[in-house]
Amino acid sequence: MSILKHEREKLNKTQKEVADETGISYSMIQLMEQGRRNPSDKNKVKLAMYYGKSVEYLFFNGTITNSD
Known part of the structure; x- marks a missing residue:
């Protein structure tokens, strides 16, 4: 189940x-x-605000890396 679906169902x-x-x-x-x-x-920002979660959590599996 996707994180978005999980958060919606909660x-x-x-x-x-x-x-x-x-x-x-x-x-x-x-x-x-x-x-x-x-x-x-x-x-992404709209949904993060709607669900009260971070963009990182909803869309990046909790991992954001730095890039050049």
């Missing part, structure tokens, strides 16, 4: 509710949860 929200409440399209929410689409940085 709030007892549907994908449609998350889409409506974040302004991210329903189809994008579906694709992100399936791991078939990477969101823009803007949408």
Whole structure:
């Protein structure tokens, strides 16, 4: 199960509710949860704020590395 789906289900929200409440399209929410689409940085931040989690936790498996 994806982290996004897990966090959504913890709030007892549907994908449609998350889409409506974040302004991210329903189809994008579906694709992100399936791991078939990477969101823009803007949408990563929206979802992190919505779920009260870090972008790192939601999208990078808790690991962000520095690059040049």
